[in-house]
Amino acid sequence: MQCFKNAEKIYAVGIFDRAFQYGDGCFTTARLYQNHFELKARHYSRLKHAATHLFLDVDLELIEQSLLQLKNEYVELNGTLKIIISRGEGQRGYSLPDHQADVYVYYYPSEVKCFEPQLIRSGVLDSLMGLTMPELVGIKSLNRIEQVILKKEADEKGWIEALVCDVHGQVVEGVSSNCFIRINDQWITPELRYNGVHGVMRAEILQRMMQAGIDCQQRPIHQDEIPQFQSIFFSNALSPMKVATHLHDTILETQICVELFQTLHLSQMHEYVKA
Missing domain, CATH: 3.30.470.10 (Aminotransferase class 4, branched-chain amino acid transferase, N-terminal domain)
Structure with missing residues (x-):
């Protein structure tokens, strides 16, 4: 280093x-x-x-x-x-x-390879995220103590990444990633109005989905909707797609995530041009 x-x-x-x-x-x-x-x-x-x-x-x-x-x-x-x-x-x-x-x-x-989807088991953490000062929502400040506590729970449960809800019962993001969730055959990503980080990979994926004509809603996702989740993937700048194979004991659809990875050319981050 x-x-x-x-x-x-x-x-x-x-x-x-x-x-x-x-x-x-x-x-x-x-x-x-x-x-x-x-x-x-x-x-x-x-x-x-x-x-x-x-x-x-x-x-x-x-x-x-x-x-x-x-x-x-x-x-x-x-x-x-x-x-x-x-x-x-x-x-x-x-x-x-x-x-x-x-x-x-x-x-x-470090040795770096071309991006590819990573399959993981995941779940929803018991620990809840608080609300952020409005002027600071989306900003990746140096104060990461929430993520440290959340990561401790995820590690204890054996999850590389996990969903985090806030004190209002809204799904926010992963511990160190944003999330994309499929409900009723519709891609959705939490709108991050009150907390969460506006990730660079999230923004890139949203733009590529729009260019490819794939609709992705940005809206609140309440924890009551969790039983309806069909697919989940997590994304950040170091890993564009960690695909959840399971949410706790529920088996999720993964092939549609892999196909999305290919459609959006997520293995390419410096030379992607829409065909």
Whole structure:
């Protein structure tokens, strides 16, 4: 793993950094595949949107400068890229410091293969997600304690990914993914009005479905509808389709998900062109 802060290689983070002190900032996690920064425009758009709503003054060109150094060091970039925007160091207290945000770029090299659907068993977690401050809905802030608690339960139940409901009984997303659900032969993804993350892969899949003429509703899904679920898949930037074969003990339809994966060319994230 390598880390850059404002395009300079570092090996430690300052103890007064507000990302550490308060979770004050935002982040995005992307895949690098054969030197391609997949869904780059969507990741940058996410960071710009979050920076605006979090009042962060950030220079995203520092990401490019960090990537250039990595490209000069590696023959080919493959792995995971995590970009953290921190408000930077400051004194004790919540008042905002008056300086530019810091940009951290983490590179985790690993063997990366072409995307393909992954079949998993899943379920609905007992733990519930809370509601988010309206201005922060959809933003991937550094405060991920809910996901840490949710992941603990999912791990204990042996689920790689699981559905999460909120305190109002609405299905929101997976622990670390968005979800797409088929009910009465209709694809639906939760609208994420009160909580959840507006994932870059979710946005990409919705656009490709629209281009392919496949209708996908964005609406609330109440937990009372769970017995009607025909198919479920989870998506994030590192895995476009984890297909649930079972929801608890209920067998789900998987072939339609695999066919959708092929129709949307989800194995291609940097060269997809609608035929």
